[in-house]
Amino acid sequence: MNGIEGFRNMEAANHFYKVLCGHGQQLARQGRVVHFMEVCGSHTMAIARFGIRDFLPINMDLVSGPGCPVCVTDPGIIDAAIQLAHQGKIIATFGDMMRVPGSRSTLDKTRAEGGRIEICYSPRHVLELARDNRKTEVVFLAIGFETTVAPIMAMLDGVIGEAIGNLSLLTAFKRVPPALSALLGDPEIRIDGFLCPAHVSAIIGADAYRPYAETHGVACVVAGFEPLDILYGLDGLARQLVANNPHVDNQYNRVVKPEGNRQAQRVIARFLEPVDASWRGLGVIPASGLVLRQEFTRYDACHRFGFVVEPGRVNPHCLCGDVLKGKIDPSECPLFGTGCHPDHPLGPCMVSSEGSCAAEFKYASGVSS
Amino acid sequence: MNERILLSHGGGGRLSHQLIQTEILSRFGHGPLHGLPDAASLLLDTTRIRFSTDGFVVHPLEFPGGNIGDLAVHGTVNDLAVTGAHPRWLSLGLILEEGLPLVLLRRVLDAIQTAAQNCGVVIATGDTKVVRRGQCDGLYITTSGIGEAIPGFSLGLGQVVAGDRILVSGTLGDHGMAVLSVREGLKIENGPVSDSRPVHRLVAGVAAMAAEIRFMRDPTRGGLATVLNEMTVGQPFGILIRACDLPFSPGGRALAEMLGLDLLHVASEGCLVMICSPNVSDAILARWRELPEGREAREIGTVIRQSGRVILETVIGGHRVVDVPSGELLPRIC
Structure with a gap:
């Protein structure tokens, strides 16, 4: 059986459809409408791409969470990158960031104006870029959750080892667990179960979610990104609720261990320390960001070039914040598809390939035949 | 030298x-x-x-x-x-x-x-x-x-009716993925190879059935998704395609999965998309498959009554809209 095809089997999907309908009926008999949140942007995209909402009973609601790193990044970081590009520095970035609106412009437009913006496919690519342009300062727009942070820190280790002096990081790293705690602490948000991220969990481990199950009574399932992974995950969440037995169920154990990836955790801890960080839509969350430790600040672009990232200006009509908290569906935003469109996005959720507005617009999931 | x-x-x-x-x-x-x-x-x-x-x-x-x-x-x-x-x-x-x-x-x-x-x-x-x-x-x-x-062809979207079939002559997105792989210096064994080749023999080969062929396009920039959307915009019909019938090459597919790109948005340069009457779809596929450039030919979908929409039945049986891509194809963060 092919590695991917095995997780995209229609017969098995039909089985889950029946199972989920059964759970829906049992929950209905208990008079319950349940709310699940998929935390990760890659889950959001896969759910839309494979039409998974078609499989959900009407009393099972699935909302998107704050798990798209592009979407939760303050526009100020884009403004800073644009400013550095105008100063003649090379900005290295993952492709997702190109069209994300800063306060006044985007990296895409800055490139058209002559700024040198290079799209990189992996941290190793950034290292090669710095190596090939030794006479120019290269600034890597280092954005991401734990999954992305670990390889970027491994790259930084290489930079130090090779004594590459022209590369620095403009960081906006985020940690997932503090954001989940913040969501559960918000009285306006109701979450019965988290579909926990796959790759973030590979780094932090499935045990990281135990407080949400044990203290908050929220069902937690760590699930992979393939459609059957997700359907099985939703089945697992529903089973926990039907049995009234919330716990952490690691269904993605082909990749995720209870304790996570210790080596990656060590690399992260060696270079970075937690800091309070501002999340778009969620505000400042304690210890939810990661910054370079004191002894590595020479690789911090802010330190190297002597500037501070100022908070950016967000379009006051953009409701990305409410979308990121799962308070509204993307289509409930008055700008959705009209003032804010993938071709002229106002908010990051519409531009990121993992953004819930982009997923909703692109795939209009739930189109019934 | x-x-x-x-x-x-x-x-x-x-x-x-x-x-x-x-x-x-x-x-x-x-x-x-x-x-x-x-x-x-x-x-x-x-x-x-x-x-x-x-x-x-x-x-x-x-x-x-x-x-x-x-x-x-x-x-x-x-x-x-x-x-x-x-x-x-x-x-x-x-x-x-x-x-x-x-x-x-x-x-x-x-x-x-x-x-x-x-x-x-x-x-x-x-x-x-x-x-x-x-x-x-x-x-x-x-x-x-x-x-x-060529006498006999009278192509136009005005003739398309619900029940007509959608055919493609070969694997989708290979050209775009091949160019992307070398442009970005991605060193991949058995990576994607461009499908750059002519489709004129595929057209000439089915000229005898021209009266029942409604429309043809080659899915270059913007891929199959763009072509299908261009075919349906403002029309009284839509198109339903089935993911399980879409032909993709292993190299193109692997790279697209890795980069988070949708192959429906990626260019082919030697592929033909056709809308034809169900009376001739099997005969056209049989004729195409005799030619090297049509060996992977498939029927991928049907014309439906839902006006102006392109809908994909996913591999697991869900449904979603197939939209046109926005700007250049950008790989995602994770």
Whole structure:
């Protein structure tokens, strides 16, 4: 059986459809409408791409969470990158960031104006870029959750080892667990179960979610990104609720261990320390960001070039914040598809390939035949 | 072997003459280009002609499965073919950057020669210019083409009705993924190979069934998703395609999965998308599969009544809209 095809089997999907309908009926008999949140942007995209909402009973609601790193990044970081590009520095970035609106412009437009913006496919690519342009300062727009942070820190280790002096990081790293705690602490948000991220969990481990199950009574399932992974995950969440037995169920154990990836955790801890960080839509969350430790600040672009990232200006009509908290569906935003469109996005959720507005617009999931 | 294009190769003097004689006329000078007239003299067999033009600025100039030369021939040949035409003549406009290695130019011209012969088209007229270093990216090509309408084809979206079938002649997205893989320096074993090739034989081969063929397109920029959306916009019908029937090559698919790209948005350069009556769909597929360029041909979907929508039945049986891509294809963070 092919590695991917095995997780995209229609017969098995039909089985889950029946199972989920059964759970829906049992929950209905208990008079319950349940709310699940998929935390990760890659889950959001896969759910839309494979039409998974078609499989959900009407009393099972699935909302998107704050798990798209592009979407939760303050526009100020884009403004800073644009400013550095105008100063003649090379900005290295993952492709997702190109069209994300800063306060006044985007990296895409800055490139058209002559700024040198290079799209990189992996941290190793950034290292090669710095190596090939030794006479120019290269600034890597280092954005991401734990999954992305670990390889970027491994790259930084290489930079130090090779004594590459022209590369620095403009960081906006985020940690997932503090954001989940913040969501559960918000009285306006109701979450019965988290579909926990796959790759973030590979780094932090499935045990990281135990407080949400044990203290908050929220069902937690760590699930992979393939459609059957997700359907099985939703089945697992529903089973926990039907049995009234919330716990952490690691269904993605082909990749995720209870304790996570210790080596990656060590690399992260060696270079970075937690800091309070501002999340778009969620505000400042304690210890939810990661910054370079004191002894590595020479690789911090802010330190190297002597500037501070100022908070950016967000379009006051953009409701990305409410979308990121799962308070509204993307289509409930008055700008959705009209003032804010993938071709002229106002908010990051519409531009990121993992953004819930982009997923909703692109795939209009739930189109019934 | 370090010969390079110089600005004087485009100056109109002796070097220009030499370049045209040795590199262009040696390959293409036997037909209408003979004697280098200012305009080619062509004799048509029919009065209905098709005329098309296209510009080629692909970077890098060479990629797995082809180069800018055969791409420039196939691109215009295919634009003619999908209108139900038999491609006959091409123009060839070359813009060369000062410093271009002559050996590279020769490889491109050889590819043009081979592709033109394979397509049965004659390079009937052309032009060569040289620009300063930095003013173009190595080499740009424009080709314009003239084809003769094949009797029997009367293509138009107005004839499409619910129940008509959607066919594709080969795997989707291979060209875009092949170019992306070399452009971005992704070193992949058994990676994607461009499908750059002509589709005119696929069209000529089914001419006997032309009356039941409603519409044809080649899914280049923007991929199948864009073509299907162009077919349905403002129309009283929609299209339902089935993910399990979409043909993708293993190399293209693996890279797209890795980068988080949707192959429905990625260009093919040797594929044909057709809407036809269900009466002829099996016969067309059988005919296509006899040709090397149609071996992977499949029926991928059906015309439906839902106006203006392109809907995909996913591999697990869910449904979603197929949208057009926004701007360039960008790989995602994680």
